[in-house]
Amino acid sequence: MEYVPNxxxxxxxxxxxxxxxxNVKKLIRxxxxxxxxxxxxxxxxxxxxxxxxxxxxSKMVKRPIAGFLHVVVYVGFVIINIxxxxxxxxxxxxxxxxxxxxxxxxxxxxxxxxxxAILVLVAVILFWLRRNxxxxxxxxxxxxxxxxxxxxxxxxxxxxxxxxxxxxxNATDLxxxxxxxxxxxxxFIAPWFNGFSESxxxxxxxxxxxxxxxxxxxxxxxxxxxxxxxILLAFPNTYYGKLTPKGQxxxxxxxxxxxxxxxxxxxxxxxxxPEGAEPEMPAKxxxxxxxDLSWVNLLNAYTCTxxxxxxxxxxxxxxxxxxxxxxxxxxxxxRLEEVGKNIDANNGEFKDDGKQLLGDYITNEEIWACTTCxxxxxxxxxxxxxxxxxxxxxQYLVMEKSAAxxxxxxxxxxxxxxGAPWPYNQQDRLNWKNE
Amino acid sequence: MSEQLKVPxxxxxxxxxxxxxxxxxxxxxxxxxxxxxxxxxxxxKILNKAxxxxxxLGTEESSTGDVAKRAGNEFLFQxxxxxxxxxxxxxxxxRIVTCDPHSFNCLKNEYPxxxxxxxxxxxxxxxxxxxxxxxxxxxxxNYKGKRITFHDPCYLGRANxxxxxxxxxxxVLNANMQEMKRSKATALxxxxxxxxxxxxxxxxxxxxxxxxxxDALETNPDIIATGCPYCNTMMTDGVKFKExxxxxxxxxxxxxxxxxxxx
Numbered sequence: 001m002e003y004v005p006n007x008x009x010x011x012x013x014x015x016x017x018x019x020x021x022x023n024v025k026k027l028i029r030x031x032x033x034x035x036x037x038x039x040x041x042x043x044x045x046x047x048x049x050x051x052x053x054x055x056x057x058s059k060m061v062k063r064p065i066a067g068f069l070h071v072v073v074y075v076g077f078v079i080i081n082i083x084x085x086x087x088x089x090x091x092x093x094x095x096x097x098x099x100x101x102x103x104x105x106x107x108x109x110x111x112x113x114x115x116x117a118i119l120v121l122v123a124v125i126l127f128w129l130r131r132n133x134x135x136x137x138x139x140x141x142x143x144x145x146x147x148x149x150x151x152x153x154x155x156x157x158x159x160x161x162x163x164x165x166x167x168x169x170n171a172t173d174l175x176x177x178x179x180x181x182x183x184x185x186x187x188f189i190a191p192w193f194n195g196f197s198e199s200x201x202x203x204x205x206x207x208x209x210x211x212x213x214x215x216x217x218x219x220x221x222x223x224x225x226x227x228x229x230x231i232l233l234a235f236p237n238t239y240y241g242k243l244t245p246k247g248q249x250x251x252x253x254x255x256x257x258x259x260x261x262x263x264x265x266x267x268x269x270x271x272x273x274p275e276g277a278e279p280e281m282p283a284k285x286x287x288x289x290x291x292d293l294s295w296v297n298l299l300n301a302y303t304c305t306x307x308x309x310x311x312x313x314x315x316x317x318x319x320x321x322x323x324x325x326x327x328x329x330x331x332x333x334x335r336l337e338e339v340g341k342n343i344d345a346n347n348g349e350f351k352d353d354g355k356q357l358l359g360d361y362i363t364n365e366e367i368w369a370c371t372t373c374x375x376x377x378x379x380x381x382x383x384x385x386x387x388x389x390x391x392x393x394x395q396y397l398v399m400e401k402s403a404a405x406x407x408x409x410x411x412x413x414x415x416x417x418x419g420a421p422w423p424y425n426q427q428d429r430l431n432w433k434n435e
Numbered sequence: 436m437s438e439q440l441k442v443p444x445x446x447x448x449x450x451x452x453x454x455x456x457x458x459x460x461x462x463x464x465x466x467x468x469x470x471x472x473x474x475x476x477x478x479x480k481i482l483n484k485a486x487x488x489x490x491x492l493g494t495e496e497s498s499t500g501d502v503a504k505r506a507g508n509e510f511l512f513q514x515x516x517x518x519x520x521x522x523x524x525x526x527x528x529x530r531i532v533t534c535d536p537h538s539f540n541c542l543k544n545e546y547p548x549x550x551x552x553x554x555x556x557x558x559x560x561x562x563x564x565x566x567x568x569x570x571x572x573x574x575x576x577n578y579k580g581k582r583i584t585f586h587d588p589c590y591l592g593r594a595n596x597x598x599x600x601x602x603x604x605x606x607v608l609n610a611n612m613q614e615m616k617r618s619k620a621t622a623l624x625x626x627x628x629x630x631x632x633x634x635x636x637x638x639x640x641x642x643x644x645x646x647x648x649x650d651a652l653e654t655n656p657d658i659i660a661t662g663c664p665y666c667n668t669m670m671t672d673g674v675k676f677k678e679x680x681x682x683x684x685x686x687x688x689x690x691x692x693x694x695x696x697x698x
Contacts, residue, residue: 244544245540245544245594245595245596246593246594246595246596247540247544247589247590247593247594247595248540248544248545248594249504249505249545251509251513251545251548251549252509252513255509255510255513256513256549258510259510259513259517260517262514263514263517285509286507286509313621315623315624315626315643315646315647316637316639316643318623318643318646319636319639319640319641319642319643319645319646320638320639320640320641321636321637321638321639322637322638323637365637365638368634368637369636369637369639370629371589371624371627371628371629371631371643372505372589372628372629373589373593373624373628373629374589374593374594375589375593375621375623375624377593378593378620378621391505391507393507394505394506394507395507395508395509396507397507398506398507398508399507399508399509399510404506404507404508405634405635407633407634407635408506408630408633408634410633411502411503411506411630411633411634412503412506412508412511415498415500415502415503415511415515416511419463419496419497419498420463420466420467420497420498421463421498421502421632421633422463422467422468424467426494426497427494428466428467428494429461429466429467429493429494429496430442430444430466430491430493430494431466432461432465432466432472432475432476433442435472
């Protein structure tokens with residue numbers, strides 16, 4: 001009988017981690033629905049970017065208030081994992097505060113956690129106020145209604161509950177309080193339970209301990225359904241982020257092949273491809289649905305935490321146009337989830353649902369409002385590139401659908417005919433010299 | 436004045452069996468747009484004064500294809516690029532300078548993958564070189580004490596991380612430089628990039644150039660300095676819209692340097 005709690009604990013742990021692993025598998029499967037993209041270059045620079053941007057939070061602090069509060073919650077999250085490790089060992093082996101054996105260092109560690117717990121509580125309350133009372137414009141955009149809004153708040157409630165449980169657990173741990181080391185915050189909470197019998201206090205301590213670890217497992221599993229996935233994906237996302245100058249847009253290789261053929265007078269355009277030749281790629285120029293995008297675009301979409309820094313910097317958005325880079329990322333993720341569910345429901349194969357990302361989620365108006373100024377890319381704290389998706393959709397509209405706005409068609413015709421976006425004769429190019 | 440401009444072409448150089456040190460890529464705006472042509476001429480005056488051994492392609496130049504690419508027409512872009520690369524390689528061009536950050540970005544970053552490898556610099560970077568090597572000297576700047584604010588072009592700044600060269604060049608004018616609240620990496624776009632120059636903006640509350648001009652006017656400037664022909668047009672329109680054209684001039688850095696030297 002004495003092993004019952006350990007067995008229950010192990011079962012809960014296995015279920016919690018197992019369900020999470022199942023969803024991670026699905027996540028990876030969905031991301032791999034994207035087109036292949038080689039990002040194996042310049043590994044040292046990539047590691048540097050990851051440690052600077054994700055680990056070092058360098059872009060978060062560009063906005064000092066939100067940045068500072070975020071660093072507090074982030075450090076709290078990272079460090080408190082040591083505590084979670086202790087809980088897991090205690091749970092599985094039936095020990096109590098196994099790490100306390102290391103002596104005075106334990107007091108320092110737990111003391112730090114307790115202080116961080118309070119700081120996290122303060123930060124989370126301020127975050128909640130920013131979202132719900134101060135009503136920052138960033139959090140009130142049209143795309144932030146419904147689930148994105150409640151998701152943001154649920155995360156904050158979760159953290160409040162977890163921090164309170166952690167402090168309660170420490171305050172009601174009589175053995176720990178008797179040690180009088182590391183209980184820097186909980187010693188002030190402990191007296192609240194003075195009137196209780198020892199067994200009641202023990203019951204509270206055990207309950208807080210159990211709910212705390214179950215809460216952590218629940219939170220872990222909540223991630224997959226939430227914008228909070230960024231706490232994991234920010235790392236690979238910054239690693240795979242763009243290394244080339246922001247203004248450098250990739251050249252489509254498939255187009256190069258075709259253009260070279262068009263320009264080569266020796267090529268017979270009607271010749272059949274030689275036998276055994278590689279089949280002509282790709283079926284489509286640009287992107288209209290998530291499968292046309294690269295897997296990095298899709299990783300970007302899952303990483304987006306909907307903070308809206310991109311949108312608040314976007315010149316089109318600031319002047320009231322429909323474009324919101326954040327919405328582009330949210331739409332991409334929503335559509336990808338829809339495609340993933342479709343695949344799950346159809347035994348691993350995607351059945352055409354008559355929908356696509358462009359048109360059903362993102363409108364042409366949004367795509368054409370972008371000035372390609374890179375403000376959104378610059379603003380993103382985790383190296384997401386909404387502009388890359390916008391450009392692939394423009395390519396689809398122009399090269400597959402011939403659906404550019406009329407003025408742009410005129411401009412392109414002028415380039416074709418005169419080598420300039422204006423209808424002037426190429427022979428007049430040097431006229432300015434004598435004017 | 437203008438007949439004094441010396442603008443040799445690559446073809447002329449080749450006919451003489453010579454090679455210029457640098458190709459001046461004028462760009463479509465610089466060749467055809469009335470406002471931008473003034474920037475082109477101002478820059479040529481500086482090149483002449485500094486005795487730079489340069490040439491232009493003249494009637495052989497064609498659109499870089501940058502706007503076509505930003506509009507999503509990769510075919511047209513690559514056709515333009517491959518044609519231009521063939522020409523540039525035939526002339527064995529090594530170094531290119533241009534007053535247009537869009538051409539600069541496209542030639543510098545997007546041509547190499549198609550076989551065009553050149554050392555491409557923006558005219559503000561080249562002006563800085565000329566100043567640093569004392570090829571041009573500003574003694575008595577007629578801009579002394581004038582309030583100047585510089586608007587970062589997206590395709591020079593954010594797109595290519597060049598924020599210092601234009602500011603270093605402006606520093607020699609002895610003017611009273613004022614930064615806008617949003618500058619460098621957080622500068623607001625003028626509204627013309629990404630092929631927006633050639634179409635009406637989508638529906639909104641206001642146009643982007645109005646908002647950017649407002650940013651600039653908040654510094655209470657005498658001059659809004661630009662480093663891009665499209666930014667120049669957008670800011671000029673913005674200043675007119677705000678009915679400030681009597682008080683505020685919009686000028687390219689090349690024009691400011693040329694005027695300061697009284698060329």
